[in-house]
Amino acid sequence: MNEQPVGTVYLYHFDRPYRHAMHYLGWSEDLPARDAAHRNGSGARLLQVLNAHGIGYALVREWPNTTRAEERRLKKFKGATRLCPHEDCKELRRQRSKRWPKIYKPRRRRALSDRSEPGEDKSTATSQ
Numbered sequence: 192m193n194e195q196p197v198g199t200v201y202l203y204h205f206d207r208p209y210r211h212a213m214h215y216l217g218w219s220e221d222l223p224a225r226d227a228a229h230r231n232g233s234g235a236r237l238l239q240v241l242n243a244h245g246i247g248y249a250l251v252r253e254w255p256n257t258t259r260a261e262e263r264r265l266k267k268f269k270g271a272t273r274l275c276p277h278e279d280c281k282e283l284r285r286q287r288s289k290r291w292p293k294i295y296k297p298r299r300r301r302a303l304s305d306r307s308e309p310g311e312d313k314s315t316a317t318s319q
């Protein structure tokens with residue numbers, strides 16, 4: 192009774208941004224049919240709008256054998272850019288990681304032997 196229909200979660204990457212949107216994440220039991228519906232204007236409202244603006248969109252990622260629960264989970268993730276394998280998004284991630292270095296990563300603790308007391312001449316201490 193709790194059986195969820197299984198289908199495919201899919202991600203479109205837009206040719207150019209529409210407002211702030213650059214991606215569309217959806218789920219369908221029959222992706223080829225759903226994809227065709229989006230493209231002929233009988234699918235999602237947002238994609239109808241893209242069609243009207245002449246903005247193209249490419250199917251860049253699929254998660255087969257998934258349920259709507261997975262779609263919701265991925266939508267909550269709030270960062271389709273991070274899910275997107277498109278070159279533009281990869282580049283964006285590279286730029287972001289340059290601008291915001293990974294501050295969450297715990298700093299590697301320096302080995303105790305690396306420690307030198309103030310005033311201590313390390314070069315003589317380590318030379319052999």
Ligand SMILES: [Zn+2]
Nearest residue numbers: 204275277280
């Ligand atoms: Zn993308």
